[in-house]
Amino acid sequence: MTQKNVLVAQSGGPTVAINASLAGVIAATCESNNYNLCYGALNGVTGILDSRYLNLTELIGNDSANIEKLKTTPAMYLGSCRHKLPKYEDDSEVYEKIFDQFDKLDIGAFFYIGGNDSMDTVLKLSDYAKKINSNIKIIGVPKTIDNDLCVTDHTPGFGSAAKYIAASILEISHDTYIYKVKSVTIVEIMGRDAGWLTASSALARNEYSEAPHLIYLPEVAFDTEQFIEDVREKLKTTDNVIVAVSEGIRDKDGEYISAGESATDKFGHKQLSGAGKALEFLVKEKINVKVRSVEVNVLQRCASHLASKTDLDESFEQGKKAVSFAEEGVTASMVILKRISNKPYTVDYDYAVIKNIANEAKSIPREWINSKGNDIKQELYDYLFPLIQGEVNVAYSNGLPTYMNVSHLHKRSEN
Amino acid sequence: MTQKNVLVAQSGGPTVAINASLAGVIAATCESNNYNLCYGALNGVTGILDSRYLNLTELIGNDSANIEKLKTTPAMYLGSCRHKLPKYEDDSEVYEKIFDQFDKLDIGAFFYIGGNDSMDTVLKLSDYAKKINSNIKIIGVPKTIDNDLCVTDHTPGFGSAAKYIAASILEISHDTYIYKVKSVTIVEIMGRDAGWLTASSALARNEYSEAPHLIYLPEVAFDTEQFIEDVREKLKTTDNVIVAVSEGIRDKDGEYISAGESATDKFGHKQLSGAGKALEFLVKEKINVKVRSVEVNVLQRCASHLASKTDLDESFEQGKKAVSFAEEGVTASMVILKRISNKPYTVDYDYAVIKNIANEAKSIPREWINSKGNDIKQELYDYLFPLIQGEVNVAYSNGLPTYMNVSHLHKRSEN
Numbered sequence: 036m037t038q039k040n041v042l043v044a045q046s047g048g049p050t051v052a053i054n055a056s057l058a059g060v061i062a063a064t065c066e067s068n069n070y071n072l073c074y075g076a077l078n079g080v081t082g083i084l085d086s087r088y089l090n091l092t093e094l095i096g097n098d099s100a101n102i103e104k105l106k107t108t109p110a111m112y113l114g115s116c117r118h119k120l121p122k123y124e125d126d127s128e129v130y131e132k133i134f135d136q137f138d139k140l141d142i143g144a145f146f147y148i149g150g151n152d153s154m155d156t157v158l159k160l161s162d163y164a165k166k167i168n169s170n171i172k173i174i175g176v177p178k179t180i181d182n183d184l185c186v187t188d189h190t191p192g193f194g195s196a197a198k199y200i201a202a203s204i205l206e207i208s209h210d211t212y213i214y215k216v217k218s219v220t221i222v223e224i225m226g227r228d229a230g231w232l233t234a235s236s237a238l239a240r241n242e243y244s245e246a247p248h249l250i251y252l253p254e255v256a257f258d259t260e261q262f263i264e265d266v267r268e269k270l271k272t273t274d275n276v277i278v279a280v281s282e283g284i285r286d287k288d289g290e291y292i293s294a295g296e297s298a299t300d301k302f303g304h305k306q307l308s309g310a311g312k313a314l315e316f317l318v319k320e321k322i323n324v325k326v327r328s329v330e331v332n333v334l335q336r337c338a339s340h341l342a343s344k345t346d347l348d349e350s351f352e353q354g355k356k357a358v359s360f361a362e363e364g365v366t367a368s369m370v371i372l373k374r375i376s377n378k379p380y381t382v383d384y385d386y387a388v389i390k391n392i393a394n395e396a397k398s399i400p401r402e403w404i405n406s407k408g409n410d411i412k413q414e415l416y417d418y419l420f421p422l423i424q425g426e427v428n429v430a431y432s433n434g435l436p437t438y439m440n441v442s443h444l445h446k447r448s449e450n
Numbered sequence: 451m452t453q454k455n456v457l458v459a460q461s462g463g464p465t466v467a468i469n470a471s472l473a474g475v476i477a478a479t480c481e482s483n484n485y486n487l488c489y490g491a492l493n494g495v496t497g498i499l500d501s502r503y504l505n506l507t508e509l510i511g512n513d514s515a516n517i518e519k520l521k522t523t524p525a526m527y528l529g530s531c532r533h534k535l536p537k538y539e540d541d542s543e544v545y546e547k548i549f550d551q552f553d554k555l556d557i558g559a560f561f562y563i564g565g566n567d568s569m570d571t572v573l574k575l576s577d578y579a580k581k582i583n584s585n586i587k588i589i590g591v592p593k594t595i596d597n598d599l600c601v602t603d604h605t606p607g608f609g610s611a612a613k614y615i616a617a618s619i620l621e622i623s624h625d626t627y628i629y630k631v632k633s634v635t636i637v638e639i640m641g642r643d644a645g646w647l648t649a650s651s652a653l654a655r656n657e658y659s660e661a662p663h664l665i666y667l668p669e670v671a672f673d674t675e676q677f678i679e680d681v682r683e684k685l686k687t688t689d690n691v692i693v694a695v696s697e698g699i700r701d702k703d704g705e706y707i708s709a710g711e712s713a714t715d716k717f718g719h720k721q722l723s724g725a726g727k728a729l730e731f732l733v734k735e736k737i738n739v740k741v742r743s744v745e746v747n748v749l750q751r752c753a754s755h756l757a758s759k760t761d762l763d764e765s766f767e768q769g770k771k772a773v774s775f776a777e778e779g780v781t782a783s784m785v786i787l788k789r790i791s792n793k794p795y796t797v798d799y800d801y802a803v804i805k806n807i808a809n810e811a812k813s814i815p816r817e818w819i820n821s822k823g824n825d826i827k828q829e830l831y832d833y834l835f836p837l838i839q840g841e842v843n844v845a846y847s848n849g850l851p852t853y854m855n856v857s858h859l860h861k862r863s864e865n
Contacts, residue, residue: 049625078630109621115628202850203749206524209853210464210752212860213530215493239850243857274860329747334618337625341755343849423849434758434838435617435654438624442658445627445689 038071039143041358043091046079046149046156047117049110049333050192051199051342052350053178054439056148057112058095058105059354060176065097069362074140077443079116079149080156083136084129089113089443106347107429108438109337119152120159123166130163137171144172144361148354150179150190151396154369158393161367172361175369175389176353180336182231185395186387187371191353192336194346194422197235199338200224201423203331204239204279208246211275218325219266219318220277222247223311225335227283229398230254232335234411235419236279246277253283254399255408257292262314263321265409270324284310340436344425349382356384380421453486454558456773458506461494461564461571462532464525464748465607466614466757467765468593469854471563472527473510473520474769475591480512484777489555492858494531494564495571498551499544504528504858521762522844523853524752534567535574538581545578552586559587559776563769565594565605566811569784573808576782587776590784590804591768595751597646600810601802602786606768607751609761609837612650614753615639616838618746619654619694623661626690633740634681634733635692637662638726640750642698644813645669647750649826650834651694661692668698669814670823672707677729678736680824685739699725755851759840764797771799795836 043060045053057075064073073091076082095101105112123130137145147157157175164171177184180196204222211220224233230252239246248269251257269276284292293310311328318326353370360370368386375381403415429436458475460468472490479488488506491497510516520527538545552560562572572590579586592599595611619637626635639648645667654661663684666672684691699707708725726743733741768785775785783801790796818830844851 049628078628081630108624110624111628114630116630198849202755203753205850205853206752206754207748209523209525209856210748212856213464213493213526215496215529215531238848241848241850243855244860330745332744332747333622333625334749337621338618339621340617420848425849426846431841433653433656433835434613434840435620435656438620440658441624441627445659 040072041144042074042142043146044076045111045113046153051195051339052192054108054112055106055347055350056176056354058102059351061091063355063358075113078114081116109339114444123163148176154393158389172366174357176357183229183396185397188374191350194343198343198423201238204236208244221311221314221328223330226281230281233281247279248276249278249409251280256287257284342427343423455487456559457489457557458561459491460526460528461568466610466754467607469523469527470521470762470765471591471769473517474766476506478770478773490528493529496531524754529859538578561772563591569808573804587781589772591772598644598811600812603789606765609758613758613838616653619651623659636726636729636743638745641696645696648696662694663691664693664824666695671702672699757842758838
């Protein structure tokens with residue numbers, strides 16, 4: 036019996052670790068006695084629909100230098116998409132097309148590396164495969180800096196983003212402590228619905244710095260009056276108050292604090308201000324101190340030069356495990372991590388049926404946040420701490436990190 | 451004859467390299483046969499006026515672990531200030547107080563590490579020393595991420611900021627290339643009056659990425675119509691256009707493009723939008739593509755985890771040279787760098803009289819910018835390239851960079 040091939044694709048927003056999982060899939064396929072070639076579809080499922088593929092066995096193979104470089108390259112080597120599949124009951128044509136492609140490429144297993152929306156795709160393809168009695172194994176490999184996927188202990192990409200946030204808060208605190216004037220610095224961090232990443236700012240605290248002095252998460256209704264009270268209280272004991280705030284904070288009615296109102300710039304456009312900017316202006320009005328807001332930009336999801344070794348190693352392993360689970364006959368599932376212990380930090384790799392994961396989101400348990408809703412508790416700190424440990428030796432040349440050549444992604448599209 | 455002591459202080463905005471120069475001053479003083487103790491004044495000249503000092507010989511000494519850790523700690527270990535001295539002809543009291551403190555501490559040389567405003571202080575103190583026939587040597591040690599100090603080839607702190615900008619543009623380009631949709635990403639970079647840091651974004655270009663595709667500097671009048679033309683032109687040949695823009699771009703009448711107008715947020719405050727935000731909205735209006743702006747935040751001046759080794763080594767050396775120049779009798783001067791060659795990159799250390807440096811600013815020569823004013827020329831690239839070379843081994847513990855304990859900076863002030 037000839038060996039089947041595998042197909043892998045990536046989807047959703049970038050992380051630092053999503054190529055480590057891809058590297059794991061490629062390495063495991065190359066080592067496999069059950070599978071032959073590893074193909075990659077460009078731009079997620081849209082690449083399957085357009086027949087745009089790379090032969091990853093040929094391009095990357097199991098060459099350790101290639102694998103290492105791919106592991107530390109940010110964002111998606113295969114490109115991404117934001118493409119929601121219709122229900123097959125409503126429109127089966129797209130499914131027929133995808134499974135037709137699977138047949139043409141002689142695919143035995145399809146791996147989709149992504150977040151919540153991507154797991155919806157895994158669920159739908161799994162359901163269709165079952166309906167048509169296809170034997171193709173379909174497995175999701177998680178990733179998201181938001182850490183909001185259910186069932187798994189934490190998601191690939193989160194640890195590196197958390198490390199970036201903690202290091203940034205530490206460096207911003209050094210930047211802030213230098214002037215002998217009272218000041219408030221508000222740092223806005225990604226995470227629309229879950230506060231995991233904002234909470235990881237607490238890892239910046241050390242023997243000489245309590246920053247961030249206040250932490251606000253989307254899990255707790257935000258009260259602007261209480262916030263001003265909190266800042267005033269902190270200013271009594273420290274000159275430079277640093278506040279970590281999630282972009283997704285909402286008031287008790289569920290309204291985003293970030294929503295600006297009839298702001299117009301010189302070109303006559305409406306502007307929306309982020310949560311950080313909104314709180315900056317609030318402090319400016321209510322408290323007479325120097326105030327500044329910092330929006331941590333997209334680097335929190337793509338700064339591979341500051342990746343967590345724990346994160347990249349686990350992400351790589353989850354890619355490998357996806358292949359071995361498929362070999363064992365697993366399908367309609369996602370690879371998951373189970374934490375065995377914090378000290379020493381140990382995890383087990385397993386899988387869980389996709390229908391319990393797709394379209395569900397995991398928030399921070401309320402009991403891991405303090406009662407005032409302006410800081411995290413030790414339990415959450417202990418959960419976060421192991422995930423940022425270890426540094427990755429990114430190779431440098433000409434003074435810059437060396438990443439994989441991604442010229443295949445940005446050839447000009449017809450437009 | 452008993453040996454005199456030295457006094458050192460830091461002033462202005464943070465850089466990644468300003469503590470490397472401090473480390474150089476401390477190390478050279480410890481090794482000196484002419485000087486005894488090295489004192490540090492907290493928060494620049496204001497610490498002299500308030501008698502707030504650290505004994506750096508005792509705290510840091512010439513211990514290599516201490517020196518190495520200080521070299522790689524961001525922002526000012528001694529704290530900073532923004533304090534402009536009056537002319538001594540108008541008000542000599544503050545000068546009498548400072549020189550009285552010099553006498554009390556038995557100071558033979560004073561080193562002030564800072565940018566343009568700090569060199570104004572060096573000039574004024576030098577003039578006063580001359581007037582009162584003081585024998586105290588007064589020497590400035592440059593630093594600024596803006597690279598806008600005259601006479602010297604480039605300034606400590608700039609190379610590390612340039613490396614951070616280039617690495618960020620490279621990582622942002624990976625983040626951007628993943629979607630198969632036309633897009634424009636505008637990255638706003640620090641530098642109000644000089645475009646050196648924005649220009650260094652060009653170092654991100656490599657075999658697979660032309661980003662940034664366009665570069666706009668404060669040295670050239672910004673024309674919004676030409677800008678839209680430029681972006682349209684680039685979109686013909688590439689899907690994802692990345693634009694590097696200085697925060698200080700101005701139109702032909704000298705008006706900042708960053709100036710927002712009657713923008714009001716939900717709390718009723720006026721808002722100013724930065725150049726990046728302004729261009730984002732302009733592209734959104736004029737060109738029908740996905741557009742995003744990224745403001746590179748304060749990390750461009752304090753991300754020690756991504757420092758340039760060339761920069762830190764030169765900064766350290768300039769601190770050491772300040773001490774040896776003082777020993778040779780030099781005063782009323784600033785340490786400068788002279789570039790001998792680019793290939794191989796070599797520099798000489800020298801000094802120049804402060805009155806030719808203070809209150810002057812160095813812009814990019816127009817002939818180093820292309821005629822359309824939307825990119826840099828090879829000469830500027832060649833100037834920038836050596837400055838970001840080499841990586842620094844920052845020590846990590848608990849998953850984060852380990853920096854000097856700066857608790858002496860943020861004890862609560864009376865207020």
